[in-house]
Amino acid sequence: xxxxxxxxxxxxxxxxxxxxxxxxxxxxxxxxxxxxxxxxxxxxxxxxxxxxxxxxxxxxxxxxxxxxxxxxxxxxxxxxxxxxxxxxxxxxxxxxxxxxxxxxxxxxxxxxxxxxxxxxxxxxxxxxxxxxxxxxxxxxxxxxxxxxxxxxxxxxxxxxxxxxxxxxxxxxxxxxxxxxxxxxxxxxxxxxxxxxxxxxxxxxxxxxxxxxxxxxxxxxxxxxxxxxxxxxxxxxxxxxxxxxxxxxxxxxxxxxxxxxxxxxxxxxxxxxxxxxxxxxxxxxxxxxxxxxxxxxxxxxxxxxxxxxxxxxxxxxxxxxxxxxxxxxxxxxxxxxxxxxxxxxxxxxxxxxxxxxxxxxxxxxxxxxxxxxxxx
Ligand SMILES: Cc1ncc(COP(=O)(O)O)c(C=O)c1O
Numbered sequence: 001x002x003x004x005x006x007x008x009x010x011x012x013x014x015x016x017x018x019x020x021x022x023x024x025x026x027x028x029x030x031x032x033x034x035x036x037x038x039x040x041x042x043x044x045x046x047x048x049x050x051x052x053x054x055x056x057x058x059x060x061x062x063x064x065x066x067x068x069x070x071x072x073x074x075x076x077x078x079x080x081x082x083x084x085x086x087x088x089x090x091x092x093x094x095x096x097x098x099x100x101x102x103x104x105x106x107x108x109x110x111x112x113x114x115x116x117x118x119x120x121x122x123x124x125x126x127x128x129x130x131x132x133x134x135x136x137x138x139x140x141x142x143x144x145x146x147x148x149x150x151x152x153x154x155x156x157x158x159x160x161x162x163x164x165x166x167x168x169x170x171x172x173x174x175x176x177x178x179x180x181x182x183x184x185x186x187x188x189x190x191x192x193x194x195x196x197x198x199x200x201x202x203x204x205x206x207x208x209x210x211x212x213x214x215x216x217x218x219x220x221x222x223x224x225x226x227x228x229x230x231x232x233x234x235x236x237x238x239x240x241x242x243x244x245x246x247x248x249x250x251x252x253x254x255x256x257x258x259x260x261x262x263x264x265x266x267x268x269x270x271x272x273x274x275x276x277x278x279x280x281x282x283x284x285x286x287x288x289x290x291x292x293x294x295x296x297x298x299x300x301x302x303x304x305x306x307x308x309x310x311x312x313x314x315x316x317x318x319x320x321x322x323x324x325x326x327x328x329x330x331x332x333x334x335x336x337x338x339x340x341x342x343x344x345x346x347x348x349x350x351x352x353x354x355x356x357x358x359x360x361x362x363x364x365x366x367x368x369x370x371x372x373x374x375x
Contacts, residue, residue: 056203061238065186069097137166270367
């Protein structure tokens with residue numbers, strides 16, 4: 001079967017942008033007319049609105065989620081010779097954020113149910129050199145933060161939460177992102193909150209960390225000074241146009257999140273009894289995931305992917321290889337069997353269509369197509 005107009009994509013930002021087109025064009029026009037493109041009123045408003053939305057004391061926009069992770073680690077003092085514990089199963093930026101600061105990423109395994117950082121694996125890897133731990137709330141599933149925070153406190157190291165995929169997720173009644181020393185968000189266009197280009201944000205509960213981040217983000221400038229530099233910094237500022245676009249979309253994020261959860265509930269109801277198919281938890285141990293992706297696992301993953309594509313159902317593999325076996329980290333001597341759950345996940349994961357505008361009828365088609373494979 002070839003692709004048709006009725007195909008169901010894995011992700012879709014077109015429907016979202018089409019519904020908001022008039023408002024988005026208006027705010028972009030407003031910024032163009034203002035001539036204020038850098039660090040203007042849109043940034044200021046976005047920082048306040050985003051902090052309120054994710055329950056953080058402070059937020060600041062930056063130019064990508066990758067920058068957010070790098071600045072967060074730098075702000076807590078990560079540097080050459082330090083170790084940063086990260087999951088082996090995540091997007092590469094979680095680890096490269098440590099590498100670019102001259103620190104060493106140490107790859108821990110993930111929990112078999114949530115595919116997020118396994119505290120027991122982390123505990124085994126802590127050393128005197130461990131400076132930070134990065135729990136990633138992967139696919140919108142909150143990592144098990146309580147034991148990770150306890151470990152960090154006991155060992156005097158920092159927690160930077162990678163919230164690139166988890167806007168508005170909750171862990172035991174509080175928002176993911178407020179448990180660590182800082183949190184990094186991505187607004188890559190396909191994220192739950194997406195810009196029209198690269199963008200990201202940092203949040204923190206500490207005014208001191210916020211001030212350090214403000215300096216690092218803006219070329220090391222002393223706060224309030226144009227040409228006085230108190231440290232070596234970076235230019236990671238968020239463009240005013242992106243901030244304006246994000247403000248329009250942020251208002252819809254709660255409704256979009258509810259819609260994602262609804263699709264996840266439909267998939268669960270339709271697929272939970274399929275033998276050989278493992279589903280992501282709908283909310284285990286007091287967590288409320290936000291389903292950036294709905295990622296199932298199955299031993300015959302590649303055949304399932306082929307079957308779905310033939311039926312016009314989009315799907316994708318996030319991620320095909322664990323980071324300890326990536327050529328980028330060959331020098332660290334990673335070996336097969338080092339993080340067995342992550343390695344198995346890479347062989348078995350398949351993400352099904354997930355976006356707020358996915359209709360019940362299309363979710364039903366996805367369910368039927370998956371069930372037909374297992375018949
Ligand atoms: C888990 C995770 N961390 C970090 C990032 C980096 O974000 P960005 O693409 O905005 O740099 C991403 C985005 O792809 C991600 O999914």
